[in-house]
Amino acid sequence: MEYKLTYNKYTEALKEGKFLGLKCNQCGAYTVPPKKVCMECSSEDMEVVELSGKGKLQTFTVLRVPPEGFEAPYIVAMVETKEGPWVTGNLVGVDPDKATMNLMGREVKVGAKAVPGDKFSGGDMMALTFSLVG
Amino acid sequence: MANLREVAVVGIGHTKFGNLDKTNIELFSEAAMDAINESNLKPKDIQALYFGNVLGTHEEGQLGMAAFAAADIGIPYIPTTRIEGICASATVAIREAFIWVASGFYDIVLAGGTEKATVMGTSYATRTFMMGSDSRYECPAGITFPGVFAMMTYLYSKKYGIPLDVLKDQMHAVPIKNHANGKLNPKAHLQSSIRDIMEKQKAKAKEKGKPVPTWNNEMDFLHDLSANMMVAEPLQLYDCCPFSDGAAALVIVPLEIAKKLTDKPVIIAGVGQCSAGPIHNQKDISRVISREFSAKQAYDMAGLTPQDIDVCELHDCFSIAEIVATEGLGFFDFGKGAEAVAKGETKIGGKIAINPSGGLKSKGHPIGATGASQAYEIAKQLRGECGPRQVEGAKVGMTDTLGGDLCTVANIIFKRGW
Numbered sequence: 001m002e003y004k005l006t007y008n009k010y011t012e013a014l015k016e017g018k019f020l021g022l023k024c025n026q027c028g029a030y031t032v033p034p035k036k037v038c039m040e041c042s043s044e045d046m047e048v049v050e051l052s053g054k055g056k057l058q059t060f061t062v063l064r065v066p067p068e069g070f071e072a073p074y075i076v077a078m079v080e081t082k083e084g085p086w087v088t089g090n091l092v093g094v095d096p097d098k099a100t101m102n103l104m105g106r107e108v109k110v111g112a113k114a115v116p117g118d119k120f121s122g123g124d125m126m127a128l129t130f131s132l133v134g
Numbered sequence: 135m136a137n138l139r140e141v142a143v144v145g146i147g148h149t150k151f152g153n154l155d156k157t158n159i160e161l162f163s164e165a166a167m168d169a170i171n172e173s174n175l176k177p178k179d180i181q182a183l184y185f186g187n188v189l190g191t192h193e194e195g196q197l198g199m200a201a202f203a204a205a206d207i208g209i210p211y212i213p214t215t216r217i218e219g220i221c222a223s224a225t226v227a228i229r230e231a232f233i234w235v236a237s238g239f240y241d242i243v244l245a246g247g248t249e250k251a252t253v254m255g256t257s258y259a260t261r262t263f264m265m266g267s268d269s270r271y272e273c274p275a276g277i278t279f280p281g282v283f284a285m286m287t288y289l290y291s292k293k294y295g296i297p298l299d300v301l302k303d304q305m306h307a308v309p310i311k312n313h314a315n316g317k318l319n320p321k322a323h324l325q326s327s328i329r330d331i332m333e334k335q336k337a338k339a340k341e342k343g344k345p346v347p348t349w350n351n352e353m354d355f356l357h358d359l360s361a362n363m364m365v366a367e368p369l370q371l372y373d374c375c376p377f378s379d380g381a382a383a384l385v386i387v388p389l390e391i392a393k394k395l396t397d398k399p400v401i402i403a404g405v406g407q408c409s410a411g412p413i414h415n416q417k418d419i420s421r422v423i424s425r426e427f428s429a430k431q432a433y434d435m436a437g438l439t440p441q442d443i444d445v446c447e448l449h450d451c452f453s454i455a456e457i458v459a460t461e462g463l464g465f466f467d468f469g470k471g472a473e474a475v476a477k478g479e480t481k482i483g484g485k486i487a488i489n490p491s492g493g494l495k496s497k498g499h500p501i502g503a504t505g506a507s508q509a510y511e512i513a514k515q516l517r518g519e520c521g522p523r524q525v526e527g528a529k530v531g532m533t534d535t536l537g538g539d540l541c542t543v544a545n546i547i548f549k550r551g552w
């Protein structure tokens with residue numbers, strides 16, 4: 001069966017402000033970032049859906065020593081989406097020098113930003129962004 | 135499981151680790167020939183090579199390194215296989231060699247690994263190491279290995295209710311212990327204690343006529359952000375292992391043959407290996423599920439439990455990584471590993487000796503070689519050859535090697551075969 005939500009489709013949607021995922025017709029679980037099969041029950045019977053973009057920040061770090069091509073400081077975070085899956089991205093709109101563990105558990109809204117590619121990345125990339133809500 | 139033959143390590147080799155002026159192949163050949171010579175064998179006796187190397191393409195522009203490595207020790211016409219399991223590559227290679235010998239397919243196999251990471255420099259090395267993360271769905275955020283373990287640290291602190299400042303002091307006990315051990319290991323990359331490093335920096339300041347820092351002890355030094363810079367909050371420089379060069383290798387044969395070659399064959403009693411997906415799949419990374427599955431396989435195969443392990447070389451790529459590993463391997467309860475290291479329970483002579491070699495932190499972390507280096511140390515420990523860092527009476531030892539964002543873990547349990 002053809003790959004339902006490819007990286008290209010997923011990132012093209014992010015560029016248009018849509019956060020897509022997959023909903024399993026067998027068990028009802030959501031999968032994002034996309035995979036060939038449902039993360040919970042490994043069924044291929046899934047449909048592409050737009051996700052709420054709501055989530056809770058679970059953990060984070062302030063990167064001070066970046067890899068080539070990135071400029072520090074910046075915040076990397078993991079967010080548990082309202083639909084269940086966790087996603088990794090950048091927390092934006094928060095001063096890295098003021099980031100503390102109090103961020104953990106905060107509600108966030110998922111967005112995305114373009115990241116210039118390098119000679120290894122096979123083109124430009126899209127990173128998820130998280131903005132604090134309330 | 136199929137009927138497997140008993141398998142043992144008969145010879146081991148290990149280069150100095152550090153910032154070295156030799157090629158990947160030169161390093162591997164030194165370790166390999168030491169292992170073959172110690173086995174009382176000749177290169178032509180080797181039937182296959184399982185070879186760990188991760189970033190040879192970026193370090194030296196070299197693919198197919200396993201074939202060239204075999205040719206360098208005079209056996210170009212054998213099957214060679216490069217194993218890439220990120221930082222766990224060499225343990226995956228040893229497990230592979232074990233399986234082929236245990237199954238009876240081969241009798242005499244060489245396994246090990248080599249890496250030459252320092253040539254890349256920090257910025258490029260950080261980029262190439264990041265290739266071990268999910269390139270589509272995580273790398274665009276600029277995630278790094280220190281970043282992953284930093285996120286693990288916050289999760290650990292919150293989950294177990296250990297205030298961050300308390301946890302960080304417990305974490306500082308990891309480099310203090312591992313550097314103290316590594317000081318006793320002539321092959322270590324950073325062969326000095328944290329106190330040595332601190333005193334050296336004081337002396338340097340004095341020599342240059344600069345104000346001499348007023349650190350009273352290692353904790354003072356480690357608390358000082360100007361001495362111990364922030365890498366990925368809350369991880370600082372001394373929470374992180376270095377980029378290193380080096381190689382290690384072992385010769386693996388059936389026990390029956392081993393007994394003819396050496397008085398002290400080191401039996402491979404159990405092996406385990408498990409993958410995991412990217413960290414977003416793993417979710418709460420304060421526990422490493424791949425390790426829990428891998429270790430269980432190794433314990434079950436060996437018929438042993440965590441209480442039976444006298445000495446363990448485990449994957450302390452970061453201070454928190456050692457703490458979490460001591461829990462995942464079953465040496466301490468979940469949430470108790472940080473307290474255990476702070477209380478000295480993992481020192482040589484403690485409840486269980488963890489990383490007597492100095493670990494990745496002090497001995498160094500040439501990623502393609504690390505698992506073989508851990509196996510080398512355990513073999514030396516079981517043979518009673520470790521001098522001042524000897525764990526007295528060690529009979530059973532274990533290695534634990536972790537690759538990437540916790541996405542590959544492999545474990546091996548060794549015991550005395552005499």
Ligand SMILES: [Zn+2]
Pocket residue numbers: 024025026027028029038039040041042043
């Ligand atoms: Zn499902």
